[in-house]
Amino acid sequence: MSFRFKEHDPETYRRKGRLISLAMAGQLIVFGLIFSQLLQLAFDGGFWLNVVGVLLGLVTTSMIFAVLRERPWMTEMRYVWQLKHHLSRVSAYLPALRRAVEEGNGTALAILTFYHQGMAQLAELNGRTLDDDSELLAERQKVYLARQESGLPERVDGFDPQDLAAFKRG
Structure with missing residues (x-):
């Protein structure tokens, strides 16, 4: 697959990049906390349950991002x-x-x-x-x-x- 140069507005790219980065970080935090709390409630606590909750949050965030990656607003x-x-x-x-x-x-x-x-x-x-x-x-x-x-x-x-x-x- 060949790659062709395209013109993009630098300001638009940077603005969208910051917005997407913040949204991804927020999603990771929220999903990590939700999964950690659910695991803590279901299995009665422990450090490793928090780690697993954060990893589940990371996987969930990555999956959502993979789906959204093809949206038109992600062109840049x-x-x-x-x-x-x-x-x-x-x-x-x-x-x-x-x-x-x-x-x-x-x-x-x-x-x-x-x-x-x-x-x-x-x-x-x-x-x-x-x-x-x-x-x-x-x-x-x-x-x-x-x-x-x-x-x-x-x-x-x-x-x-x-x-x-x-x-x-x-």
Whole structure:
């Protein structure tokens, strides 16, 4: 399944992220307390019953979240999770991709371009900058120049994970 970049409003993403985090934490607390209390009443107390109650609260919260994950109002969250997943996969191949770019491999260049675009978009959505990582900035400039020399556009539209199969991890 290929991944395509989409534009999302950073403020909307951060607002929804905070709201969802608070709701999840609240659900976990409430369900943990309810299950702990029910177990304490049913089995006459004990520390481990509280632990089991909290674990049941965690499982219940996770199940509710899994169901709600596909709702339309979760679009930004799903997109960022997918972006992070793909960036994580690519980062496992970075040394091999860097070597392949040095050898003139166009696919590796496209994947590294995706990586740097994705990192920049993730930083923007999270309200951060990448200015403090000089190695990342230098590599991004190097990738930009390599694409320019090859006559390729500055940006890519997305990423196909199957493209990583040609490169050895790590």
